[in-house]
Amino acid sequence: MDFVRKLRDRWQQADTLLCVGLDPDPARFPESLGAAGEDVADSLFAFCRAIADATAGYACAFKPQIAYFAAHNGGEAALQRLIAHLNGAHPDIPVILDAKRGDIGSTAAQYAVEAFDRFGADAVTLNPYMGRDSAAPFLQRNDRGCIFLCHTSNPGARDFQELRVDGEPLYQRVARTIAGEWNGGGNCALVVGATFPEELKVIRGIVGDMPLLIPGVGAQGGDVEAVVRNGATADGTGLMINSSRGILYASSGEGYAEAAADAAKSLRDGINRFR
Numbered sequence: 001m002d003f004v005r006k007l008r009d010r011w012q013q014a015d016t017l018l019c020v021g022l023d024p025d026p027a028r029f030p031e032s033l034g035a036a037g038e039d040v041a042d043s044l045f046a047f048c049r050a051i052a053d054a055t056a057g058y059a060c061a062f063k064p065q066i067a068y069f070a071a072h073n074g075g076e077a078a079l080q081r082l083i084a085h086l087n088g089a090h091p092d093i094p095v096i097l098d099a100k101r102g103d104i105g106s107t108a109a110q111y112a113v114e115a116f117d118r119f120g121a122d123a124v125t126l127n128p129y130m131g132r133d134s135a136a137p138f139l140q141r142n143d144r145g146c147i148f149l150c151h152t153s154n155p156g157a158r159d160f161q162e163l164r165v166d167g168e169p170l171y172q173r174v175a176r177t178i179a180g181e182w183n184g185g186g187n188c189a190l191v192v193g194a195t196f197p198e199e200l201k202v203i204r205g206i207v208g209d210m211p212l213l214i215p216g217v218g219a220q221g222g223d224v225e226a227v228v229r230n231g232a233t234a235d236g237t238g239l240m241i242n243s244s245r246g247i248l249y250a251s252s253g254e255g256y257a258e259a260a261a262d263a264a265k266s267l268r269d270g271i272n273r274f275r
């Protein structure tokens with residue numbers, strides 16, 4: 001099933017807009033996982049599997065961040081193993097590979113194979129800065145999702161994304177171009193930081209009911225109520241609201257997976273309160 005349909009089904013069936021971010025940092029693992037040393041790849045896998053299995057009931061998507069795996073010897077194999085586990089154990093929950101790819105077409109074609117065929121992700125995050133031809137190898141895989149950076153969550157988002165181009169901020173031009181010209185396959189989505197709720201409202205007005213990935217609640221300080229009020233579609237969906245550290249490190253003790261499940265449930269409920 002294609003990414004956008006799978007996501008819409010999941011929103012409806014599980015009544016959740018929460019995306020569980022999988023950004024494993026061995027320095028923050030419970031002692032029993034053996035944080036450092038030669039078994040680090042096994043620890044990355046075991047930690048993320050425990051978190052994913054515990055939080056699955058509250059998740060509309062999982063989002064592993066590739067850097068947290070690729071930083072370690074054997075980490076990419078652990079990521080591949082993890083996504084195979086997610087696809088097997090939780091087949092109704094789409095997996096977003098957060099890799100923020102973008103390059104000339106021939107190289108982008110390899111990145112598309114990496115994300116969709118090697119890792120088996122349903123969707124990938126992409127940087128649109130290099131333009132249409134850099135996105136084409138991803139866009140043409142219309143069973144998979146292409147989630148483009150539009151207005152990011154970090155303070156430096158303003159440096160370029162808010163510069164005015166022909167009278168409008170660049171992020172608005174990005175939203176308009178992707179919704180109007182790149183989305184022929186119906187497989188596009190955008191990243192909008194929770195820390196910019198007014199910009200989120202403008203973007204929702206531009207893109208109709210296109211799915212939006214919203215990082216930045218929890219550790220980065222974004223406000224859930226403002227996100228839901230400004231970003232949800234008329235049917236109360238349209239959003240994948242990501243939390244990574246707030247769920248992963250809810251506890252550093254042996255009960256970390258149960259604590260993560262409690263944190264995920266509480267954020268899911270907090271989001272649903274405003275829908």
Ligand SMILES: O=C(O)c1cc(=O)[nH]c(=O)n1[C@@H]1O[C@H](COP(=O)(O)O)[C@@H](O)[C@H]1O
Nearest residue numbers: 065098125152153193215219220243244245
């Ligand atoms: O593409 C992303 O996921 C992303 C875009 C953005 O603008 N800001 C942002 O924080 N992210 C990612 O979202 C996650 C946020 O993590 P927490 O702040 O721990 O919830 C990290 O994996 C970031 O790499």
